[in-house]
Amino acid sequence: MRIHVQNPADEAIFPITPRQWSDAIARAPDMAGLQASFASDDTGYAQAMREAEVLVTWTRIVHERFPKGALPGVAPKLRMIFCTSAGLDRLAPFDWLPDDVLLLNNRGTHAAKAGEYGIMALLMLANNIPFFADRQREGQWQPRFASVLAGRTVCVVGLGSLGGAVAQRAKQFGMRVIGVRSSARPHEACERVVAQDALDSVLPEAEFLVLACPLTPQTQGLLDRRRMELLPRGAKLVNIGRGALWDQEAVCDLLDAGHLNGAVTDVAVPEPLPPEHRAWRTPGLFVTPHMSSDDPGTYNDRSLDILFENIRALRSGQPCPNRVEPGRGY
Amino acid sequence: MRIHVQNPADEAIFPITPRQWSDAIARAPDMAGLQASFASDDTGYAQAMREAEVLVTWTRIVHERFPKGALPGVAPKLRMIFCTSAGLDRLAPFDWLPDDVLLLNNRGTHAAKAGEYGIMALLMLANNIPFFADRQREGQWQPRFASVLAGRTVCVVGLGSLGGAVAQRAKQFGMRVIGVRSSARPHEACERVVAQDALDSVLPEAEFLVLACPLTPQTQGLLDRRRMELLPRGAKLVNIGRGALWDQEAVCDLLDAGHLNGAVTDVAVPEPLPPEHRAWRTPGLFVTPHMSSDDPGTYNDRSLDILFENIRALRSGQPCPNRVEPGRGY
Structure with a gap:
């Protein structure tokens, strides 16, 4: 399964690194077969999305790209989008989301x-x-x-x-x-x-x-x-x-x-x-300036663990615990 | 045993009231025989201290009166002073304290x-x-x-x-x-x-x-x-x-x-x-302005309970748990 991690270009504190990825795989040996790519630019994004089945990224990146109609065609194999935020309110309404793509939030990390x-x-x-x-x-x-x-x-x-x-x-x-x-x-x-x-x-x-x-x-x-x-x-x-x-x-x-x-x-x-x-x-x-719930010491480790829990559920045909229900909004 | 409570004249939040006293006695029936008096002025103080065996008061009142030599003669029967503060550093050195008078602080209340x-x-x-x-x-x-x-x-x-x-x-x-x-x-x-x-x-x-x-x-x-x-x-x-x-x-x-x-x-x-x-x-x-440890909702109730624990110890010949050792300073 191909996973693409798209970090924001300007992110200094919370980018998900290949090192954090390999540490997370070490904690979850059943995920060792995943193929991961990482990018923070447009070229890397466009290239990776041709093959990616799971996109791991920031809400604001999804917000910039998908509600404007950029999803169909760009990512023909996409099955899952994992946003690293808990609140996805800025992506509502979710009419841009194809029926066969799961949208996951990051509840639990915070x-x-x-x-x-x-x-x-x-x-x-x-x-x-x-x-x-x-x-x-x-x-x-x-x-x-x-x-x-x-x-x-x-x-x-x-x-x-x-x-x-x-x-x-x-x-x-x-x-x-x-x-x-x-x-x-x-x-x-x-x-x-x-x-x-x-x-x-x-x-x-x-x-x-x-x-x-x-x-x-x-x-x-x-x-x-x-x-x-x-x-x-x-x-x-x-x-x-x-x-x-x-x-x-x-x-x-x-x-x-x-x-x-x-x-x-x-x-x-x-x-x-x-x-x-x-x-x-x-x-x-x-x-305080929107910092209450983001712990830079544990954020990405916890996020990747949650991602893996959801991939595990997907593989075994169980409901994904972090799935956002478009009609409910969270 | 006669207990005198001397409240500061200007105290709005923390004066010990007769009601708080009777509530404390209700929690400690073995203290029912105590005779309590209350004052916040000089006349009431002078009168009560002629008979009082225990003085319950504020550190600043002790500070104003006793280190200047006002203790001997004023309170011939005094055996115990209970200060409603935990830190009695402003009363040091304790050379003003007669050997036969116990000085107690209020540790535990806070x-x-x-x-x-x-x-x-x-x-x-x-x-x-x-x-x-x-x-x-x-x-x-x-x-x-x-x-x-x-x-x-x-x-x-x-x-x-x-x-x-x-x-x-x-x-x-x-x-x-x-x-x-x-x-x-x-x-x-x-x-x-x-x-x-x-x-x-x-x-x-x-x-x-x-x-x-x-x-x-x-x-x-x-x-x-x-x-x-x-x-x-x-x-x-x-x-x-x-x-x-x-x-x-x-x-x-x-x-x-x-x-x-x-x-x-x-x-x-x-x-x-x-x-x-x-x-x-x-x-x-x-x-913050020296408010960390004083809970007006429980302060006096807890203080009186602590006083009674010490009177109980005194009566039974045990060491008073709140006794300040003059040489140690607390």
Whole structure:
């Protein structure tokens, strides 16, 4: 089976290297027969795709090429595209994807790192770190005392690998975790799980709320102003999903008004946030630049292991665990 | 037995209330015979101290009154002073303390809260949060990617209730923990413990270092410039002990020079830090205003439980677990 890895030309930190590939093969001897090629330029791409059955690449490369109709003809033998991101929202709608090509995302790679970022963000909010960052700008020593997380309630929206990892960490710190996902199916870290259409019913209990779901037509703008106003006064928000999951202007307004106590976000609209954007200067809002879930020390190793799990499933006629369902959007 | 609680006149958050006292008695029925009085003014103090056997109060109240010679005569029946702080360094030297009066600190109250602050600080440093706080001031979206804590080395200096709690949390996140304390006695969360005089030998391994020991003549200036230079390039520091445990100017210099990658400190010299102090503006230094270990939700309940443990020990002729040894300083 021929696999082609197309790295972006400008990628300095996360390109998948032949060395990482051979290390991954060493961990998965049943994959030793795979033939791999690597490129980061157009010539290498065009040449490899004539024979490739699996393309391993970045979402933005797929976004640049395929939705514009470049797929048919270019890659006659292609059976599988493995994107190294978890969220493929920028590739929607998926009408460009031929029925006989599987699209896989990289869910699972980000869990450990996202869990750490998530519990860090909850601890930062509990400890008023965004407030102290604002005071540091002014040189003001102004104590505020804070309680531990144990016994407090967090609502985690999305229980995939990101949200599930955050829920696990929150439980480990003694928090009461309420999960929200497409169905009310239970989750081991959650005291209770409700379906997304019951979200309103749990918001009044949510001192902390974490957005960790994929961006789809069903979740776009999910945490709107009305729902934020259902949260208790002093609520604290974390967003490690996508900036369009919430009403970013409403977050700023409700922090300004004091209804929200603080927020830590790793995502924004647009990205990068321009220097003049109010989000940089909204009191109580701490912004990080979309780095919460990508661990350069383990990212590619974990990604290749996940790719191999899916090739293994394909070979044995099982469903691929990372398959994106076009109708669902993740 | 007569107990007098002297609250500071200006204390809004942490005064010990009669209600908290009666709740604590309900948890400890063997203490029902204690007679408690409460005051926050001079008249109430002077009156109560004529009969009090135990004084429960703030370190700063003891500091204001006793080292200046006000103890003899004022409190003829006094046997025990319970200070509601863990660090009593400002009361040293302890030559003002009569031999027949026990001085107790409040070690143990702070463990859960300090453990959470400590792991938060380690996660903030691993995730470059001080760097992002600096970028937020400038409105600059500038990603830096970071690895998880698992497998990385932290050196925790001080394994009392603060440092022990941080070491436990670090171990829970898979870190390799090296402990440093007055003796090399093992600690369950530490792969290895060395005595303070061997500190230099472990510094080259310490990507992360946490200061969590009491301030005594033996620990003053412990982390000096020479020792910071023994740390690996890119090392990250946390201080939840006292500002005088490290050379604060050297921390700023070595952050400026890039030898240190970041620091989170909850303590400073002086406190409060004046607005013009360079620490507020040193790149990579995140300052919080001495709030790391005081949980207003549980502080007084836990403090009274600890007081009762010590009264119980006194009654049964056992050593009081919170006794401060004047010669040792904690």
